[in-house]
Amino acid sequence: MARKASLLEVVFHAGKGKQTRPVLSGADLKPTFEHIPTVDFRNATSDVFEERLAVAREVGKAFTEVGFLYALNHGIDADLQDRVTTVIKDFFALPHDEKMKIHINKSPAIKGYEPLLETRIDDKTRGDLKEAFNMADDPYEPEQKAPADLDLSTYPVGPLNQWPTEPAAFRSTIYEYRAAAQGFAAVLLRLIALAVDLPENYFDHMAVFPMAGLRALHYPPQAPSDDDVIGIGAHADYSWVTLVNQLTSAPALEVLNANGHWVSAPPVKDSLVVNVGDFLERATNDRFVSTVHRVRNISGAQRFSLAYFFSPSHEVMIRTLPTCLAEGETPKYPDIKAGEWQRERLLRARVNHPASKAARERGEI
Numbered sequence: 001m002a003r004k005a006s007l008l009e010v011v012f013h014a015g016k017g018k019q020t021r022p023v024l025s026g027a028d029l030k031p032t033f034e035h036i037p038t039v040d041f042r043n044a045t046s047d048v049f050e051e052r053l054a055v056a057r058e059v060g061k062a063f064t065e066v067g068f069l070y071a072l073n074h075g076i077d078a079d080l081q082d083r084v085t086t087v088i089k090d091f092f093a094l095p096h097d098e099k100m101k102i103h104i105n106k107s108p109a110i111k112g113y114e115p116l117l118e119t120r121i122d123d124k125t126r127g128d129l130k131e132a133f134n135m136a137d138d139p140y141e142p143e144q145k146a147p148a149d150l151d152l153s154t155y156p157v158g159p160l161n162q163w164p165t166e167p168a169a170f171r172s173t174i175y176e177y178r179a180a181a182q183g184f185a186a187v188l189l190r191l192i193a194l195a196v197d198l199p200e201n202y203f204d205h206m207a208v209f210p211m212a213g214l215r216a217l218h219y220p221p222q223a224p225s226d227d228d229v230i231g232i233g234a235h236a237d238y239s240w241v242t243l244v245n246q247l248t249s250a251p252a253l254e255v256l257n258a259n260g261h262w263v264s265a266p267p268v269k270d271s272l273v274v275n276v277g278d279f280l281e282r283a284t285n286d287r288f289v290s291t292v293h294r295v296r297n298i299s300g301a302q303r304f305s306l307a308y309f310f311s312p313s314h315e316v317m318i319r320t321l322p323t324c325l326a327e328g329e330t331p332k333y334p335d336i337k338a339g340e341w342q343r344e345r346l347l348r349a350r351v352n353h354p355a356s357k358a359a360r361e362r363g364e365i
């Protein structure tokens, strides 16, 4: 007899498109995580190799068992975090029309402002109850100091990012934060290499001109009974790793375990949330998990967060790492070019953007 389909399931969007996971109970329960582990990065750049290796092992364990961790001593200055929180709150407090001047549809790279309900990850809802400001790698911006030999043919004609004129310190503070997040991402890359038994500098080339974006987010509160909307529907990130800074105290981020249960990832003082994205999951042949998560702000308070998505440069081929294949094992995923795959995911998620419509008309997505 065919196995009865589970009555309850979680629907989410990840690398392979729309997927479901049954919600398990009783005898069906699998061993899985019930909380997000914490890793202290104090020794991440120690002069002593064994100390760096010990941190790498903890990162590897958390990425294998959970796909998420809380990072302590990540090196992003508290004063900078306060200043970036202020400019982000001030930006979202601007009149709607002011913010719409930099709507994402005006950028060929889909950067700028995204109003409430612009995206709709979960098609059972009216949309994602969040507004966002997105910026990313843009070789035409002087702050980014693109290498002289960067292949511009893989980029649309600029400008790509769009900036508000107010708050005055917005652009400079966002760039300051991006540089700090980039510093921690570079440290993480080396630990990830060690965690999968590769030379420490194995991934350094990915950070030369990475697809590195910041996304500032504002989630108004929603009623607990309101399942017509959600802050951000269940998804996995299309990144190598993501660093999420929960700027305010409202708990709202939730992480899906193997039993289809949502595990809360509330803000923890002085920490960043670090999670595995789809590129790293593919490269490790699923050893590290790009764990599904969502945001549901039923705290009653406004919530602000700042996510930094780190992905390799456009031209990097994402292929299975030699140390993640046992003897005779074959890769689960074909090789992909990082830039092409990321752009396709982005276009699929922004159905109303002119570039997304054009790509659909050409049958590309």
Ligand SMILES: O=C(O)CCC(=O)C(=O)O
Pocket (backbone or CB within 6 Å): 215, 217, 232, 237, 244, 246, 253, 293, 294, 295, 305, 306, 307
């Ligand atoms: O706001 C958050 O805590 C997470 C945001 C997120 O998951 C995303 O933007 O991909």
Ligand SMILES: [Fe+2]
Pocket (backbone or CB within 6 Å): 235, 236, 237, 293
């Ligand atoms: Fe995410």
